Amino acid sequence: MSGNTLGHLFTVTTFGESHGPAIGCVVDGCPPGLALTTADIQAELDRRKPGTSRHVTQRQESDTVEILSGVFEGQTTGAPIGLLIRNEDQRSKDYGNIADTFRPGHADYTYWHKYGIRDHRGGGRSSARLTAPVVAAGAIAKKWLHEKFGTQIRGYMAQLGELPIPFVSWGEVPNNAFFAPNAEILPQLEDYMDALRKDGDSCGARINVVAENIPVGLGEPLFDKLDADIAYAMMGLNAVKGVEIGAGFASVSQKGSEHGDPLTPQGFVGNNAGGVLGGISTGQPITVSIAIKPTSSIRTPRPSIDKQGNPIEVQTFGRHDPCVGIRATPIAESLLALVLIDHALRHRAQCADVRVETPVIPGAIAGSVKP
Amino acid sequence: MSGNTLGHLFTVTTFGESHGPAIGCVVDGCPPGLALTTADIQAELDRRKPGTSRHVTQRQESDTVEILSGVFEGQTTGAPIGLLIRNEDQRSKDYGNIADTFRPGHADYTYWHKYGIRDHRGGGRSSARLTAPVVAAGAIAKKWLHEKFGTQIRGYMAQLGELPIPFVSWGEVPNNAFFAPNAEILPQLEDYMDALRKDGDSCGARINVVAENIPVGLGEPLFDKLDADIAYAMMGLNAVKGVEIGAGFASVSQKGSEHGDPLTPQGFVGNNAGGVLGGISTGQPITVSIAIKPTSSIRTPRPSIDKQGNPIEVQTFGRHDPCVGIRATPIAESLLALVLIDHALRHRAQCADVRVETPVIPGAIAGSVKP
């Protein structure tokens, strides 16, 4: 139950700090017999890695992953999969002045008071760099889910700071550094980021994630509800301050007659449920939306205190993402994949013998589900 | 790691169905030496119980709790605390037609497909009645937190359907059936609910919860972040579709210079963080907001299917809350208390020896924190 392990049956235990020698994780409980190579994992890591556009941190990391165990002759063996990524670009001197002061909105203050000691270099353990092992583990989960159920998990940026990004098509997402599903809005996004960078400020973002082809029945009824575990995983992603499933906060002002998705022999009509009812998957697409706060490490000077409690003014230099949300899409996808594989294994543990006669209705009828 | 247990060190394992003989829970890991009586628990249960106004279900349950173990001569012993609540008003015949059909927006469909068998009486295990043991357990957590840290956990209704409820004062909350912090708006809320009931429809709600006097340092850094565990607990509450911490979704369009709460020797200025930075409590009030969807059991007829997959029309009679959000406030408070006590115990397990020299700054300077 350590605080650095995600999952119950398919578990990911991570280690590492932003500027230590390496980061990585141990993936345990993976079903044996899954074809797996470094390339499968590297492809996902490359989607998240820094330095790929001027809108993200300029730290240079190849994020090259090494599989240390758990794979034999190209297949998972059921033994734990050790994954290692060496840190290559630790310029610790950039962070010298951070050691004795606290940044508004940053984990500096809480780590110091919790542990009485803090690896301040690049945020140490609290750095978003630690999402790389999560993405690596998520690549394995995604592959298994896809082979087993045909599951497809995709995300996109739905809002950048004050700019909503209307969904146009999934096809655009891989074509830009923002994971935006909309080509026309790209110049606006670029300008917005350029202005921010010039101001030494940062902004938030909203990311949506959708999982399609999910079997009905995943999730535990009372506490480990599928949506509860998704909320847990997503709120655990650095800088996330809000999570919605399906209609989310819009459901507050809906009527029951409007919110409940009707069932027809051809499928559900609508997906206000976001693919989860009573904590258990319906078979419809699972839709999640998350709010990411603006980065706390900015050049703009702000009032704060030092370790002795004296008032000071803080400015943060060094290499930081002006919007951590830009690289969050593959991470959110990975977290969703990790929750889903864990519940898929839990479900078959308890219910492998269940046979129901009712046909599972299709995920949703054409046109009724917005991503 | 069973799906009916909440927590890691202070655990709550619940059992029961809406119309079975009894519901209850086992609370394990409670520190010994806490003065505890049935009355401490009953007081919280009475805040949640049904039948107290015309706006909630008319089911008559006294929700009388019996302490079966773990308390000796008025004090907790450290042994598990068994809590039992007999169901008194099971009119199963009300639900006869539910057995073969699925209600839009209800867990009927998912339970049936997951388990191949379903206790349909009153929603069985998926009923909101199962929140009673959570409230009972939460009463113990609240009491310990209050005695140890002076912690106060309070919630209120912030929106009912389309009606936002401006915060006026905590003093009003216990005076009305809605847990509304605003006396003037009560006639509007009453009228809204009366109209809904007449229409045979239901509505959603937004509930805010605030925990004050929380020590700095609670929460694990990577996966069991304090806010992640809060999101997990809240999203696991029946009908919840969204969770926010601090500024929540509003942080998407904030700038970093605006979002980060400045630190001063007198305290934080503002609380966009909602009392959590990097997954660890700051010492400021923890602020949580949740979206509750409208009840799925309504009299309004809707298209659905039966167990054989045939199209039918569903209407639900029987006794249901037209807005489950009305009774959700004490439940959300309890869940927050349960997460906090668990993390308080986890924190001292690892960090009991930590001594930091920096003074902990006050929660917040006067006027800077809205509930």
Added chain:
Amino acid sequence: MSGNTLGHLFTVTTFGESHGPAIGCVVDGCPPGLALTTADIQAELDRRKPGTSRHVTQRQESDTVEILSGVFEGQTTGAPIGLLIRNEDQRSKDYGNIADTFRPGHADYTYWHKYGIRDHRGGGRSSARLTAPVVAAGAIAKKWLHEKFGTQIRGYMAQLGELPIPFVSWGEVPNNAFFAPNAEILPQLEDYMDALRKDGDSCGARINVVAENIPVGLGEPLFDKLDADIAYAMMGLNAVKGVEIGAGFASVSQKGSEHGDPLTPQGFVGNNAGGVLGGISTGQPITVSIAIKPTSSIRTPRPSIDKQGNPIEVQTFGRHDPCVGIRATPIAESLLALVLIDHALRHRAQCADVRVETPVIPGAIAGSVKP
């Protein structure tokens, strides 16, 4: 991970004290669709209950179990199964003098120092009475294992104090109060116990348990080995001081050429492994042997101290088993069943898709396995 919960997927969370109002447990993770009635559970409880011969405690308890949840129309639903047993014969006054003194060999001393408070009535939480809920839960596990795999789990007394009990036949076991597999030795056992009782003393016992028809492949490779979890469960039974699997301590002086059970197309020859190799079941019978220490509550006076640390002489009156081993057989069987079902579920979670071409060889060839 609470200390009163056994198992990972099929979990048993117990509560209660010897002289409180009730004892019981919550069984979570049970596969749905298992036919289950109170009678299934009561039959096992009756094998363990006190007062059935003059050689055990004369406390009168019917140990009547009530199923509170998780069963609907005679079948498990997949929801947690709440089980309740009311205590009926609490004569607390018998134990008055125990409150301020510590019995040599008893948990009195450690509970007091751990918790600073202690329910001393009848041993409180440390009483062997708390094995009743384990037996109740074990009855469910046994039934599922039997229906799923044809598993049969049986135990017997192999030694009573200084008297070894040669194995004659399983048929004798249910015919006597000792669970002895040997009718001829019964008069000796009776005399031995009568002499002990006259002397106000107590004795130990050795119990053997065997599980037959176990699928190959149960157990995790490194830490949750099947034999490790068996050792954990058995050492957790009150008064157990030693656990052996297969050849146990005899394997110390065996040669490798002698210990390793040869494989033949007809099956393993011998079972020094006790049905477990590398922590994973072989398909052979699983054989376990446990050492139970003599009861610590005896009439014989012994030196001890009181709560203030003063030297005193202790004598324990009241109703106690002079050999807790006599009623331990059904408990040890239950614990083995609980470990096996948990691993059966864990195994299919990870490995449900595994298909191997090698035929599973039979458990053992005729005559090669001693119980």
Added chain:
Amino acid sequence: MSGNTLGHLFTVTTFGESHGPAIGCVVDGCPPGLALTTADIQAELDRRKPGTSRHVTQRQESDTVEILSGVFEGQTTGAPIGLLIRNEDQRSKDYGNIADTFRPGHADYTYWHKYGIRDHRGGGRSSARLTAPVVAAGAIAKKWLHEKFGTQIRGYMAQLGELPIPFVSWGEVPNNAFFAPNAEILPQLEDYMDALRKDGDSCGARINVVAENIPVGLGEPLFDKLDADIAYAMMGLNAVKGVEIGAGFASVSQKGSEHGDPLTPQGFVGNNAGGVLGGISTGQPITVSIAIKPTSSIRTPRPSIDKQGNPIEVQTFGRHDPCVGIRATPIAESLLALVLIDHALRHRAQCADVRVETPVIPGAIAGSVKP
């Protein structure tokens, strides 16, 4: 709850195979502020490493450990500690013929049937090489326990095959390759091993471990008893077939008046309890004894089957320990340390506020405790 993680609050998650690129572990939950260097860990690894005498495997491994995370400026930070050991001497060709056959007494057979795939090189995941990360993690636990409580954990070989090794003094243990507490018997042990090696056979061993200076109160009352968790950890060590605490199996033939260790104001008299009563530490030395079976990989030919189920004769060449017990002492010490630190953290989580007035009596009066 993955099967490759040990512990609940101080957790060790291991990865790696005998002949893969590396082995290692993630240690999570370590209290912050512990001074820790690679040398602290290396010292323990060197006690376990292969190739140090002619009586153990001749595989050449320096077992050089790298700390990847969790330590900053010489102190633990509270973040997970990643430990990496590269495999240096993988001569996979030695094991070619093992791939298609099963060794009697080896995990070959069970791994194959569980996973349907098996890394056969050097035993893969089932190799005793995987105890190295456990020893590395144990070094951290030992250091913390020593600094916090003055705890000392030591083990020795008590029997080698048929040769009992009378305890003479702790001082001898580090002076010989057997961890024997007796210098005079060394020539006999050497001769015994030389004869075995000549015969191509193997033998078992008994190892005793003692932990001194343990606080009273560690252990959970019902299922996670201290002795239950010790039994679990020890039975999980490769090749262990039996575990005893205190008097162990000898307690079967003891009377209650003999077994219960009397309490006096000066301390307990005797230690039949092995330092644990009711699953909770008494403050006396914790004494554990384990039975290790003979190595299954031997040159002596034995009947077995191949993957197709055909009868064959098996002989195992390559580099194997003829008695895995010889290197088991530091591993058993480490496992005991890991269980103790986990319970020390669990105890203070629940009971940090407990204050009892009774003085804790000394561990044992002079002369009463044999190691």
